[in-house]
Amino acid sequence: MGLREYVIRRVFQLILTLWTLVTLLFILFRMVPGDPTSRFVMDYPSDAERQARIEELGLNEPLYIQYIEYMGQLLQGEFGDSAHYRQPVSEIIFPLFLNTIVLMFTALIIAYTVGILFGAAMGWFRGSRFERVGIIATLVARASPEFWIGIILVWIFVFQLGLFPRSGIGGYGGELTMNFVDRYINFDFLRHLILPALTGAIVYLATPALLMRNTMLEVLKADFVEIKQAEGLPERTVLYKHAARNSILPLVTVAAIATGAAMGGSVIIETVFNWPGVGREMVASVSRNDYPVAMAAFLLMGTSVIVMNFVADILYLYLDPRVKYE
Amino acid sequence: MSHDTTTEGTDTASEGADTISRRRLRWERRLAALRNWAGILKADRLGQIGIAILAFFLFVGIFARPITVEFGSAWFQIQPFSLAPHESSARVADESLAPPSREHPLGTTSLGRDVYSQVIIGTRVTLIVGTIAAFMAVFIGANVGIISAYYGGWTEDILMRITDVVYGVPFLPFAIALVFILGASLVNVIAAIVLILWRGTARVVRSQVLSHKQRPYVESARAIGASDFRIMYVQIMPNVLPLITLYAAFAVAWAVIAEASLSFLGLGPPGMISWGEIIYDARSAGALREAWWWVFPAGVCIMLFVMSVFFIGRSLEKVVNPDLRHTQ
Numbered sequence: 008m009g010l011r012e013y014v015i016r017r018v019f020q021l022i023l024t025l026w027t028l029v030t031l032l033f034i035l036f037r038m039v040p041g042d043p044t045s046r047f048v049m050d051y052p053s054d055a056e057r058q059a060r061i062e063e064l065g066l067n068e069p070l071y072i073q074y075i076e077y078m079g080q081l082l083q084g085e086f087g088d089s090a091h092y093r094q095p096v097s098e099i100i101f102p103l104f105l106n107t108i109v110l111m112f113t114a115l116i117i118a119y120t121v122g123i124l125f126g127a128a129m130g131w132f133r134g135s136r137f138e139r140v141g142i143i144a145t146l147v148a149r150a151s152p153e154f155w156i157g158i159i160l161v162w163i164f165v166f167q168l169g170l171f172p173r174s175g176i177g178g179y180g181g182e183l184t185m186n187f188v189d190r191y192i193n194f195d196f197l198r199h200l201i202l203p204a205l206t207g208a209i210v211y212l213a214t215p216a217l218l219m220r221n222t223m224l225e226v227l228k229a230d231f232v233e234i235k236q237a238e239g240l241p242e243r244t245v246l247y248k249h250a251a252r253n254s255i256l257p258l259v260t261v262a263a264i265a266t267g268a269a270m271g272g273s274v275i276i277e278t279v280f281n282w283p284g285v286g287r288e289m290v291a292s293v294s295r296n297d298y299p300v301a302m303a304a305f306l307l308m309g310t311s312v313i314v315m316n317f318v319a320d321i322l323y324l325y326l327d328p329r330v331k332y333e
Numbered sequence: 334m335s336h337d338t339t340t341e342g343t344d345t346a347s348e349g350a351d352t353i354s355r356r357r358l359r360w361e362r363r364l365a366a367l368r369n370w371a372g373i374l375k376a377d378r379l380g381q382i383g384i385a386i387l388a389f390f391l392f393v394g395i396f397a398r399p400i401t402v403e404f405g406s407a408w409f410q411i412q413p414f415s416l417a418p419h420e421s422s423a424r425v426a427d428e429s430l431a432p433p434s435r436e437h438p439l440g441t442t443s444l445g446r447d448v449y450s451q452v453i454i455g456t457r458v459t460l461i462v463g464t465i466a467a468f469m470a471v472f473i474g475a476n477v478g479i480i481s482a483y484y485g486g487w488t489e490d491i492l493m494r495i496t497d498v499v500y501g502v503p504f505l506p507f508a509i510a511l512v513f514i515l516g517a518s519l520v521n522v523i524a525a526i527v528l529i530l531w532r533g534t535a536r537v538v539r540s541q542v543l544s545h546k547q548r549p550y551v552e553s554a555r556a557i558g559a560s561d562f563r564i565m566y567v568q569i570m571p572n573v574l575p576l577i578t579l580y581a582a583f584a585v586a587w588a589v590i591a592e593a594s595l596s597f598l599g600l601g602p603p604g605m606i607s608w609g610e611i612i613y614d615a616r617s618a619g620a621l622r623e624a625w626w627w628v629f630p631a632g633v634c635i636m637l638f639v640m641s642v643f644f645i646g647r648s649l650e651k652v653v654n655p656d657l658r659h660t661q
Contacts, residue, residue: 150639271503
């Protein structure tokens, strides 16, 4: 199979997976025991008004018609209306999604920079005390759920040292309407960003660190490392310029997959720090039975996972010519 | 096999002896594998620590409170010991949020409950969810992997497309939605975890079985006329078992973290205190700042438990991949 054919097949698979996710979501949110309309249409003063609302939303139609309408809406980028906010879901959810992306990107960039450098050093100094302590430290970080790391950080930096704000995103309440620059490029935002981003960074650090160490061990067996050492280059140059560069390849795809997973894994961090993102919004809207918002949040997180998995596969193809198309 | 015997009687007798010796051979092979791991473990300090911590939690979980079995009106106490001095929801102190004292080693909650007892009893949910969810997930995953790799064709296509879709589902959001919609209960929490967690095992086992399928021993088994079922589960499976065990260890870790996270969001099994729920309670009571004794023990327990599983997993990894043995 040629490259082009593989990519086309992979694109079809992507579409199929997305469609399945959307359908799964539809089924999931209609599995609710009891009267499903009560979950979508909440308190209305009179029965007649409630009935009108149900008909307006098409909830009295048979399921397959609802399904077709739901798919049609999604294709137009519409998620319906939120009962809680009394406005279209898309207007609420996209600014929140942007908050999540900003938070998780910061966390991932820290995690992958530190993780790669740290992992490379662990591979280089194999068998040393540094490596053994490093591995234990990464495993301990990995063994802690996000909320536990978050709580420890809050306890140290907020309760004991008082350095950072406890929660939120800063701004003056009107944060959702401000434009990108006003919202994210200011000192107050940075102060709010540090702790949640650090929590994410600690959680996501283990994967690149351990993987980098393992590939380093492979690369260090290669002849060119010995040659570079024989050339009399300083150890640091050989480590980071030659050995580490050649170990980074497998990490690119892992980073892509981790980015997708992070969008879905932000739920806990956002809850701990009251970060107004899709994850926290999903938990909140599910518990207040605002299902259109919950579905949209879930869909955004699922789509990021699927799309980033796809990106990882394609990246892998272009980066490593030795790959055979399956 | 001995075919040089002349009479029928001795032939069946020797065949009987043959099957016995073959069974013994198989057991010896299993024992050797176990001894192999024990040998590795002897040099692996982290693995030893992991097993010690896990054994400790197992002990605490079993003896946390007496276990009674009821038959109608009759009941039997199968385990009479009780490490926890109080019931998890019993109000034992008039003073709420009391710091640790001799009477309450880990202080009390805002409702005057004994934190020490809660932490001990919370071990049980972790053990139950960790073992059951991980076992089920790995059972499903291993079967999907073996069947799809062995049969190939459309069976493989369908099973692997399903696996791909599951890979597209974000773990925690899915678990939250499912538990919320179906209601918080032990069964639903485990179901939500299992429905996602099997995917990793399925992919890895499949790729391993694909390589085993090509090997001569499978071909010769087929030539003798062994059934598909026999080839899959008697011939191939023992060879991928170390890998499956490794994934089971990691599955325990992920299941425990997922359960703790769900409980932290208040979606844990109701009526059963768990470590995640202790922290949820402390957080909803707004006591994170003052009551460190309420929050920290549970968090440390989650961390230690998952850590012990990781440590054991690392030593199992050396069994699966002998290359790792020399690298610490």
